[in-house]
Amino acid sequence: GAVVSQHPSWVICKSGTSVKIECRSLDFQATTMFWYRQFPKQSLMLMATSNEGSKATYEQGVEKDKFLINHASLTLSTLTVTSAHPEDSSFYICSARDRRRQGAFFGPGTRLTVL
Amino acid sequence: QKEVEQNSGPLSVPEGAIASLNCTYSDRGSQSFFWYRQYSGKSPELIMSIYSNGDKEDGRFTAQLNKASQYVSLLIRDSQPSDSATYLCAVNMRTSYDKVIFGPGTSLSVIP
Numbered sequence: 615g616a617v618v619s620q621h622p623s624w625v626i627c628k629s630g631t632s633v634k635i636e637c638r639s640l641d642f643q644a645t646t647m648f649w650y651r652q653f654p655k656q657s658l659m660l661m662a663t664s665n666e667g668s669k670a671t672y673e674q675g676v677e678k679d680k681f682l683i684n685h686a687s688l689t690l691s692t693l694t695v696t697s698a699h700p701e702d703s704s705f706y707i708c709s710a711r712d713r714r715r716q717g718a719f720f721g722p723g724t725r726l727t728v729l
Numbered sequence: 730q731k732e733v734e735q736n737s738g739p740l741s742v743p744e745g746a747i748a749s750l751n752c753t754y755s756d757r758g759s760q761s762f763f764w765y766r767q768y769s770g771k772s773p774e775l776i777m778s779i780y781s782n783g784d785k786e787d788g789r790f791t792a793q794l795n796k797a798s799q800y801v802s803l804l805i806r807d808s809q810p811s812d813s814a815t816y817l818c819a820v821n822m823r824t825s826y827d828k829v830i831f832g833p834g835t836s837l838s839v840i841p
Contacts, residue, residue: 665826671826
């Protein structure tokens, strides 16, 4: 149990394009999903927390208009990086949990490279 | 003060020894604490969770929590080379919304 998938696993795009990353909980209903970003040799930085059916809560310093998060259903959350630039290149990881579990389970991550 | 702090390491222990990893947190109201293991280039894997003061054992892993000192630790007994990874401490902070914050991680190297 507690399987979380992410798609795509990696993406390379040109500067100025938008990229959508999907996060799915495969065997449980995720009432809360978290989006993190991790730069090389650094820890996970929480970008935003989203609850199903409501707007995401963004951490300080994270531009909500640039990183659009949609938690449309209990099994799916999406992160869209709009007008991506090279400095947005990073490892983006989602995690999900339901009401009964205390720990959050991570997806495999998406490596974004913006040229 | 950072919300969750850990010694960055690297921590090196010989195979078979006990590895001790420490974490402190700033939010006195936090109730849930987690240890994750992350191999290079992979996403974190949950290995332990703890909610009450004291020790919690799971196989070779023991988590220890002291809320009064705002301190949580992870002991790995009989360390194996496959335990070499970065260990991340995470805290579910008590705010107006659900928020899980990670420490910077401690790099562990188990020497054969």
